[in-house]
Amino acid sequence: MKDVLKDDEHVVGLDIGGTKMMAVVYNGKWQDLGRCKKKSKFSKEEPAEARIIRVVSEAIEAAGNVPIKGIGVGSPGPLDPVSGIVIDTPNLGWKNFPLAKILSDRFKVPVIVDNDVNVGTYGEWCFGVLKDCAHVVGIFPGTGIGGGIIIDKKLLHGFSGAAGEVGHMTIQEDGPFCGCGKRGCLEALASRIAIAKEVAALAARGDAPYVAANCGTDLRNIRSNVLAQAIKAGDTLVEEVVRKAAYYVGIAVGNLINILSPEAVVLGGGLVEAMESLYLEEVKRAVKVHAMPFLRKGVRIEAARLGDDAVVRGAARMIAEHLSVKKK
Numbered sequence: 362m363k364d365v366l367k368d369d370e371h372v373v374g375l376d377i378g379g380t381k382m383m384a385v386v387y388n389g390k391w392q393d394l395g396r397c398k399k400k401s402k403f404s405k406e407e408p409a410e411a412r413i414i415r416v417v418s419e420a421i422e423a424a425g426n427v428p429i430k431g432i433g434v435g436s437p438g439p440l441d442p443v444s445g446i447v448i449d450t451p452n453l454g455w456k457n458f459p460l461a462k463i464l465s466d467r468f469k470v471p472v473i474v475d476n477d478v479n480v481g482t483y484g485e486w487c488f489g490v491l492k493d494c495a496h497v498v499g500i501f502p503g504t505g506i507g508g509g510i511i512i513d514k515k516l517l518h519g520f521s522g523a524a525g526e527v528g529h530m531t532i533q534e535d536g537p538f539c540g541c542g543k544r545g546c547l548e549a550l551a552s553r554i555a556i557a558k559e560v561a562a563l564a565a566r567g568d569a570p571y572v573a574a575n576c577g578t579d580l581r582n583i584r585s586n587v588l589a590q591a592i593k594a595g596d597t598l599v600e601e602v603v604r605k606a607a608y609y610v611g612i613a614v615g616n617l618i619n620i621l622s623p624e625a626v627v628l629g630g631g632l633v634e635a636m637e638s639l640y641l642e643e644v645k646r647a648v649k650v651h652a653m654p655f656l657r658k659g660v661r662i663e664a665a666r667l668g669d670d671a672v673v674r675g676a677a678r679m680i681a682e683h684l685s686v687k688k689k
């Protein structure tokens with residue numbers, strides 16, 4: 362990996378998620394010098410602006426108040442990476458939120474903002490097992506399904522700035538409704554919520570005994586680790602539901618391989634972390650059926666390796682590269 366910072370220069374990576382926020386200070390050797398993590402809970406006493414600033418300030422404090430050169434941010438979108446304005450995030454309740462300006466006004470350094478899944482894909486690419494690849498697709502199935510696309514070592518933003526919405530690829534024309542208003546999106550068929558809905562129905566009628574006994578039928582409780590435990594405990598219909606969802610993701614991966622011809626596809630997020638081998642097995646099975654043989658030959662399908670640190674690392678790396686280009 363090319364050096365973009367001197368060893369004694371520092372940048373901050375910030376991950377703003379629907380449930381938690383995390384900031385980490387890195388030096389030029391990409392060592393983690395200090396971090397701060399808080400819930401994404403905003404109130405009248407501490408609105409979003411103040412809380413985000415506090416997370417970054419406390420991470421810098423934890424790093425011994427080193428001077429920082431810039432801040433990279435991964436945020437839920439849609440957002441405009443050029444202006445750093447978050448356009449609309451239903452989870453956080455933001456509309457036209459000037460995230461980059463808030464941070465650059467307070468910390469007096471350059472700030473760049475990009476979609477969290479783009480940034481996570483970038484992190485996995487720079488620091489994970491795919492460093493040697495020039496073309497990478499990232500897919501992160503969780504509560505929703507996000508994607509990031511790197512072509513010729515660059516993140517693809519497209520005309521709108523929001524390219525890579527893999528979760529809203531139509532898989533089944535007359536399928537279930539999606540949060541975006543369309544029917545049959547990958548997310549509506551294969552997200553953790555889609556799986557939980559089906560599993561809750563199984564539990565309610567006695568066909569998923571482990572789930573019924575351990576977490577009931579509330580969708581919010583049927584999380585990835587519960588699904589993994591239920592499968593281990595022998596809830597065979599739960600396994601079938603999870604495998605089918607993973608297969609749907611594999612259909613999307615097959616389509617993306619046909620269109621983009623990536624060298625590698627990286628899959629992350631809670632479902633993959635909890636059930637890596639079962640999940641990847643189904644994805645690979647679908648890819649064999651749905652990607653063209655010539656295009657799928659030699660394509661690596663890998664599980665993400667950085668877990669919760671993918672976004673902060675990717676964001677820090679992105680601002681460091683941005684600063685190094687500006688220097689030249």
Ligand SMILES: [Zn+2]
Nearest residue numbers: 529539541546
């Ligand atoms: Zn959708």
